[in-house]
Amino acid sequence: MRKLVWFVVLMLLSGVAVAADSTNDKQKNSFENSFKRADTNHDGKLSMAEAEKNAPAVALRFALMDANHDGQLSEKELLGFVNAQRKRALDRFKKADKNGNGALSKEEAKAFPGIYKNYDQMDANHNGELTPKEIGQYVQNERKLAKAKSNK
Numbered sequence: 001m002r003k004l005v006w007f008v009v010l011m012l013l014s015g016v017a018v019a020a021d022s023t024n025d026k027q028k029n030s031f032e033n034s035f036k037r038a039d040t041n042h043d044g045k046l047s048m049a050e051a052e053k054n055a056p057a058v059a060l061r062f063a064l065m066d067a068n069h070d071g072q073l074s075e076k077e078l079l080g081f082v083n084a085q086r087k088r089a090l091d092r093f094k095k096a097d098k099n100g101n102g103a104l105s106k107e108e109a110k111a112f113p114g115i116y117k118n119y120d121q122m123d124a125n126h127n128g129e130l131t132p133k134e135i136g137q138y139v140q141n142e143r144k145l146a147k148a149k150s151n152k
Helices: 002-013 025-038 048-054 056-060 075-096 113-117 132-150
Strands: 045-047 072-074
Touching: 025 048, 025 075, 045 048, 048 056, 072 075
Parallel strands: none
Antiparallel strands: 045 072
16 A cells, blocks of 8 residues: 555656646656556556556556546556546645645645655755655655665
8 A cells, every 4th residue: 555655646746647738758758668568468558467467556546547447548548547636636735735835834734644744854955845846756766765675
């Protein structure tokens, strides 16, 4: 479950999920490359078996992501789901951001228990204001550390 939480936070707040009209090629390529790595039979869709083996966080929410209920996930379905989740997360972030400054104070972060718990580590510049970018950077660093540990 912890992996799912970090995966979702990363996807939602660091901008890996790319809107259809986005011009950030690096983000779009990262998403496409991740999808292609998980799609081991290269048919352009993820089966549940591929998701379970190569993208466990996706497998946990597979049925929710499978918009047309065909038992497979297209890149479009996955991206649509991630973007919808990202929008919800950013809406929650904005709602928690009571003063509307685009960052969360420690008090405002109480709306997100996992973020509140790690607030001081996430606040990279230690200014008492936590931005979505700082959250994303923290989670990316945590993922890198976890990956390095798992490769040992």
